[in-house]
Amino acid sequence: MSTYSKRILAGALSLALCLSPAALAAKTEEPPLVAAVEGLSPLLYEPDPAAGYHAALAELAGLGYSEQQAEQLWARLGERAMGLAPRLLDCLALENSRLDREARYLAYVQAHPEAETAEIVTQVNLDLDLTPYDDARPIDDPADPLVLVNKYHGLSETYVPELEKLGGRYGVGSMVPEAAAAFRAMADAAKQDGISLRSVSAYRSYQTQQGLYQHYVSIDGKANAERYSARPGYSEHQTGLALDINTASISAHFENTAEYAWLRANCARFGFLLRYPREKESITGYRYEPWHYRYVGQDIARTCMDRGLTYEEYLAAQTQPGENQAPALFWQGQALDLGDRVTRLSGVTYVDAAALAAALGWTGETGEDGVLRLSDGLHKIELPVGRRALLDGMLVRLSGPTVERSGGRCLPLSDLCPLLGVQATVTDQGVELAPRQAAL
Ligand SMILES: [Zn+2]
Structure with missing residues (x-):
């Protein structure tokens, strides 16, 4: 092998090594090579925005949490859920737990090892782990x-x-x-x-x-x-x-x-x-x-x-928002409850394309070729796995790769909205969706 070829090979190897999902997720600018080879095999070179999510859910499942509890912990803690003490995780899985009181829940557990999880969270939320006035x-x-x-x-x-x-x-x-x-x-x-x-x-x-x-x-x-x-x-x-x-x-x-x-x-x-x-x-x-x-x-x-x-x-007893919580969605002022079909992956709001489309009156199905096809009778969206979509046959490049999650194809909300002809506005309550205004 020539020195030149060796250098090429070494470069390719180091590229393969540094393209670990975590390394890529940390990059905001996509390396030109990734863009160049994407057409050949997008999955191989794409960072996986769901890597932390899948790792966390696997670890939580191993600890015995149900899928629903694991999803809840993901929404509350994101990747931070990994490595926390199980008794603390039990507390934080409760909707009324307060993330700024983690140390107090742990201290309460140590002082009352026999206490039930709900009791720990309630007592600390009531401040009954503190001394009146002294700890005010x-x-x-x-x-x-x-x-x-x-x-x-x-x-x-x-x-x-x-x-x-x-x-x-x-x-x-x-x-x-x-x-x-x-x-x-x-x-x-x-x-x-x-x-x-x-x-x-x-x-x-x-x-x-x-x-x-x-x-x-x-x-x-x-x-x-x-x-x-x-x-x-x-x-x-x-x-x-x-x-x-x-x-x-x-x-x-x-x-x-x-x-x-x-x-x-x-x-x-x-x-x-x-x-x-x-x-x-x-x-x-x-x-x-x-x-x-x-x-x-x-x-x-x-x-x-x-x-x-x-x-x-x-x-x-009030429900507390998590630190990795997906925003609430609204359609023309009405709450749009998609449950766990909306989630935060690597800091980006991902939504199940078929679920949001269905909520807006679109129909859809995934073909044998693995392409999700959505239609509102007027427009047609084709969504293969990867970073591209077709809107009425026109190629649209997505800002992030699609993520397969619980049987649904998810993509960044900011990519899905324009495909569905919807504009999204961030408000104090969450994200307000409305039909896109036609250009004047
Ligand atoms: Zn009084």
């Missing part, structure tokens, strides 16, 4: 109408919300305008039923709370006082979203009144929930306060009141 964190967005204030989440000394007086016949104090309007509407509706609701305490400043707390500690001792009085900065009253109705005294036995019965039955209609229910002290940190209500809006209030949940429990 400052609240980032105190004006968020859904803000959670408790012994683990504190407001700054200077925080004062936008406030509006409730007005004479509604009792004393001020609330955030939306909450004030909701309380007035609730009191008006109650009045129609012969029930009188008045605020005895609504917004309280940090300084007012400081005085109250010190007063209760001085007469009742710290341990007792902390079962009903918050340290300054940790009172929900400082948000302007909470109020005490008619009384704030245990001895009044508000829970035995017609007013309380009315509130239990109707408060959610006006967006309020009972914030410190009976027998939830271990979660809320406060004993039963039948008079204390928090404005959270109708939907959350209904869920909590119907299911007997505290606000903490409601928040702890």
Whole structure:
């Protein structure tokens, strides 16, 4: 063999070595040679955007996860799912797990080896792995109408919300305008039923709370006082979203009144929930306060009141987005649920071509030649494996190779949309799809 031939061979070998999927996936620019040889054997030289996905799913299957759980872990963690401790993976497979609490789930597992997975996630989400006040964190967005204030989440000394007086016949104090309007509407509706609701305490400043707390500690001792009085900065009253109705005294036995019965039955209609229910002290940190209500809006209030949940429990159960989550798709404003037919591969949103096409009214089938053919009666798309498609017989080059996944042919959403005559717009909610506007 000539030196020249040897050099060619060495070059080809090193090319073959460096063209491992991982190496190619890392490159944004395609080497010219790959483009040149693609026509001959595209699969051999193409980076496989699904390499990490297939490796992760194989490893997860080996650990005993079902395909559905493995898909979920992929959406939550991507390639990071590989190599994590199985007990942590169990936690993170739950939809309400929070990826920024991984270390806390692990610590909880170590402290409670016998704990069930759901219990671990719930306890940590409720912050019950922390020490009240000592481990509290400052609240980032105190004006968020859904803000959670408790012994683990504190407001700054200077925080004062936008406030509006409730007005004479509604009792004393001020609330955030939306909450004030909701309380007035609730009191008006109650009045129609012969029930009188008045605020005895609504917004309280940090300084007012400081005085109250010190007063209760001085007469009742710290341990007792902390079962009903918050340290300054940790009172929900400082948000302007909470109020005490008619009384704030245990001895009044508000829970035995017609007013309380009315509130239990109707408060959610006006967006309020009972914030410190009976027998939830271990979660809320406060004993039963039948008079204390928090404005959270109708939907959350209904869920909590119907299911007997505290606000903490409601928040702890909420589904959390993953770090490798495919965006939600919408078709002309309506949610388009393609389930796991949409996924993120190597940071790109891939969608099952036949599934999206079917959702948009196209029909399709895969021929014996392995080509997926889609049609809406007017246009025809042919999709072989690889990096090319034919639209009405015209060659279209795709930005990435097709990926075979769970029996479907997937390609980048950004490639599929133009083929289907659809334009995609990224919004806060996800990706909005709409018929492409004809050129003027
Ligand atoms: Zn209160």
